[in-house]
Amino acid sequence: MALARRGGIGRYYDVNGWLFVAPALGLIGLFMVYPIFWSLWMSFQAGRGMMMKFAGFANIIRLWNDPVFIKALTNTMTYFIVQVPIMIMLALILASILNNPRLVGRAFFRTAIFLPCVTSLVAYAVLFKGMFALDGIVNSTLQALGIIASPIPWQTHPFWAKALVIIAITWRWTGYNMIFYLAALQNIDRSIYEVARIDGVPAWARFTHITIPLLKPVILFTTVISTIGTLQLFDEVYNLTEGKGGPSNATLTLSLYIYNLTFRFMPNFGYAATVSYVIVVFVAILAFLQFFLARERDK
Amino acid sequence: MRASPANIASAVLTYGFVGLMAFLSVFPFIWMALGATNSSIDIIKGKLAPGEALATNIANFFTLVNVPLVFWNSAKVTIFATVLTLAVSSLAGYGFEIFRSRHRERLYRAMLLTLMIPFAALMIPLFIMMGKMGLINTHIAVVLPTIGSAFIVFYFRQSTKAFPSELRDAAKVDGLKEWQIFFYIYVPVMRSTYAAAFIIVFMTAWNNYLWPLIVLQSNETKTITLVISSLASAYYPDYGVVMVGTILATLPTLAVFFFMQRQFVQGMLGSIK
Numbered sequence: 140m141a142l143a144r145r146g147g148i149g150r151y152y153d154v155n156g157w158l159f160v161a162p163a164l165g166l167i168g169l170f171m172v173y174p175i176f177w178s179l180w181m182s183f184q185a186g187r188g189m190m191m192k193f194a195g196f197a198n199i200i201r202l203w204n205d206p207v208f209i210k211a212l213t214n215t216m217t218y219f220i221v222q223v224p225i226m227i228m229l230a231l232i233l234a235s236i237l238n239n240p241r242l243v244g245r246a247f248f249r250t251a252i253f254l255p256c257v258t259s260l261v262a263y264a265v266l267f268k269g270m271f272a273l274d275g276i277v278n279s280t281l282q283a284l285g286i287i288a289s290p291i292p293w294q295t296h297p298f299w300a301k302a303l304v305i306i307a308i309t310w311r312w313t314g315y316n317m318i319f320y321l322a323a324l325q326n327i328d329r330s331i332y333e334v335a336r337i338d339g340v341p342a343w344a345r346f347t348h349i350t351i352p353l354l355k356p357v358i359l360f361t362t363v364i365s366t367i368g369t370l371q372l373f374d375e376v377y378n379l380t381e382g383k384g385g386p387s388n389a390t391l392t393l394s395l396y397i398y399n400l401t402f403r404f405m406p407n408f409g410y411a412a413t414v415s416y417v418i419v420v421f422v423a424i425l426a427f428l429q430f431f432l433a434r435e436r437d438k
Numbered sequence: 439m440r441a442s443p444a445n446i447a448s449a450v451l452t453y454g455f456v457g458l459m460a461f462l463s464v465f466p467f468i469w470m471a472l473g474a475t476n477s478s479i480d481i482i483k484g485k486l487a488p489g490e491a492l493a494t495n496i497a498n499f500f501t502l503v504n505v506p507l508v509f510w511n512s513a514k515v516t517i518f519a520t521v522l523t524l525a526v527s528s529l530a531g532y533g534f535e536i537f538r539s540r541h542r543e544r545l546y547r548a549m550l551l552t553l554m555i556p557f558a559a560l561m562i563p564l565f566i567m568m569g570k571m572g573l574i575n576t577h578i579a580v581v582l583p584t585i586g587s588a589f590i591v592f593y594f595r596q597s598t599k600a601f602p603s604e605l606r607d608a609a610k611v612d613g614l615k616e617w618q619i620f621f622y623i624y625v626p627v628m629r630s631t632y633a634a635a636f637i638i639v640f641m642t643a644w645n646n647y648l649w650p651l652i653v654l655q656s657n658e659t660k661t662i663t664l665v666i667s668s669l670a671s672a673y674y675p676d677y678g679v680v681m682v683g684t685i686l687a688t689l690p691t692l693a694v695f696f697f698m699q700r701q702f703v704q705g706m707l708g709s710i711k
Contacts, residue, residue, distance in 0.1 A: 153536075153537055153538035153539050155533075155536065155616040155617075156533055156536055156537035156538055156539055156542070157533075157537075157539070158533070159529045159530060159532055159533025159534075159536070159537070159616075159620075160529070160530045160533040160534060160537065160545070162526045162529060162530070162586075163526045163527060163529065163530035163533075163549075163586050163587075163591050164530070164545065164549065164586075165586070166526065166585050166586025167549060167552055167586035167587075167588055168586075169586075170560070170564065170582065170583040170586060171552045171555055171560065171583075171586070171588075172552065173563075174559075174560045174563035174564055174567070175555050175559055175560060175563075177563040178559050178560065178562060178563050181562065181563070229459075232455075233456065233459060236452055236455070236456055237456065242452070242456075247460070248456045248457075248459075248460050250699070251460035251461075251463050251464050252456075252459055252460055252463045253463075254463055254464060254467065255463050255466075257641065257688070257691050257692055257695045258467075258645075258688050258691070258692075259644065259645035259647070259663050259687055259688065259691070260645060260647060261645070261647050261663045261664075261666055261667045261687070262663070262666060262684040262687050262688050263466065264667075265666060265667065265670040265680055265684055266466045266469065266470055266684060267466070268670060269473070269481065269482070269670075269677050269680070270466065270469060272482060274482055274483070274484075275482065275484060276469065276484035276486070279483075279484040280484070310462070310463070310466070314463065342448065367554070367556065370556060371556045371557060371558060373558075373647075373648050374647045374648060377648075377667075378667055378670065378671070393558065394556075394557075394558040394648075397558045397561070397562075398558075398561075398648070398652075401561070401562055401565070402652065408562050408566075411562055412559070412562055415556070415558045415559035415561075415562070416559060418556045418558050418559060419555070419556060419559050422554050422555075422556055423554065426554050
């Protein structure tokens with residue numbers, strides 16, 4: 140074993156071990172750890188472009204008086220609170236249906252529902268923009284079916300623009316979450332379901348009393364992943380609403396606001412860094428909650 | 439199962455539900471394919487039949503976009519990101535398993551913590567860093583920050599636990615050095631792990647949008663996702679042309695997915711075990 144002895148005090152250094160992990164740790168350190176501290180330092184500075192000077196808590200105070208920030212924060216939270224539960228429920232129901240080996244054509248259904256994951260965020264956002272145009276196919280279909288009387292202004296009405304973003308992300312990510320549940324379901328002994336079925340437990344009760352409790356760790360995992368994803372939402376909103384954040388900022392997200400502050404408006408790196416730290420804080424809180432819940436479960 | 443009315447009703451409900459979901463999932467793809475054959479006006483009207491404008495749309499797309507260049511840009515970025523990420527991450531994944539330092543788990547946990555860092559909090563420092571290194575508008579700047587991926591290292595380490603240690607011991611007895619064990623034994627044995635990681639990294643790199651949008655500013659360096667996005671955000675977008683573009687942008691990942699579907703699903707499963 141390639142252990143090098145140093146200093147003669149009996150301490151061993153694993154040269155190979157270090158060499159194997161060094162490139163990855165070096166890159167992560169340089170492009171993730173170092174920038175995250177840099178942006179923390181930046182968030183205490185103010186100024187235009189590269190002319191920055193220490194500003195204490197001025198940026199943080201500015202947050203509370205910035206209606207655009209409040210709007211972006213509210214929108215991001217709305218997406219998170221509305222979209223994540225819808226998607227997780229949908230993915231769970233689909234996974235438990237498609238886990239049934241008696242279902243005819245389940246390979247086809249799985250592939251079909253998973254397919255959206257393969258597209259790029261930009262390509263599907265562009266497709267959705269066309270489909271949900273005022274005179275687009277969705278409105279004309281809904282009108283032909285008699286569900287709506289007049290076309291829905293999906294891209295110009297604050298409420299519908301948000302709904303469109305939610306529909307779009309749900310379309311893209313439900314299959315992705317479903318795969319995780321299918322994987323976890325395969326580790327569950329199918330005889331549990333058979334016994335329950337023979338005992339006359341109805342499908343819905345099997346779902347709520349067997350599937351959900353057994354999948355709890357995976358549900359937590361996907362919830363955290365989706366939460367982080369939603370907090371970082373950018374591509375869809377940027378491409379569905381022409382980069383502006385929708386009618387009067389109705390779809391603006393925190394990430395898009397940071398982008399605007401940095402690259403669209405007069406660059407204000409310090410304030411943009413402060414806004415980005417709001418996301419860091421939220422991710423940290425939610426991650427902590429997840430660990431907390433996981434610990435509670437182990438008790 | 440007996441064909442009681444209740445069973446029939448539940449079957450209709452089940453198949454109706456998954457059928458509808460499958461249809462909704464696939465429909466945008468169908469719409470995209472049909473759209474490529476229709477004129478912009480027909481697409482907006484919601485025409486759902488093949489048209490005759492395919493040749494025109496393709497021709498217009500090729501006039502508007504320097505297709506070989508844009509594809510080459512995307513391919514370059516994707517290939518470099520994929521090869522380098524797999525190399526660096528598999529080394530680390532293997533390294534963390536053979537590591538004999540008492541700092542190992544601490545380092546590993548610290549690395550996993552970086553999974554929590556949102557990209558929005560990194561993009562300004564990264565942009566300034568790239569500026570200082572004179573890399574703005576280069577593909578190096580696109581690839582560089584994506585190579586060190588804690589997620590792929592995690593994935594390789596999880597999979598390395600299944601790598602038989604007998605193989606390693608036997609190789610050591612034969613006098614192979616650690617790097618030889620890695621190249622001659624580990625890499626070939628872990629083929630399927632590499633395949634799954636390949637798909638994940640390939641798709642991420644090909645579809646990457648926000649970071650390239652920031653660093654690639656000239657038309658000569660832009661990747662296909664950036665070009666599609668700018669075509670679609672024109673004041674009067676030609677949807678026929680946009681459809682041709684989205685198809686071309688989606689084809690590589692669709693092809694990778696269909697050719698390597700089994701590994702892809704296994705890769706996703708492997709990451710949560």
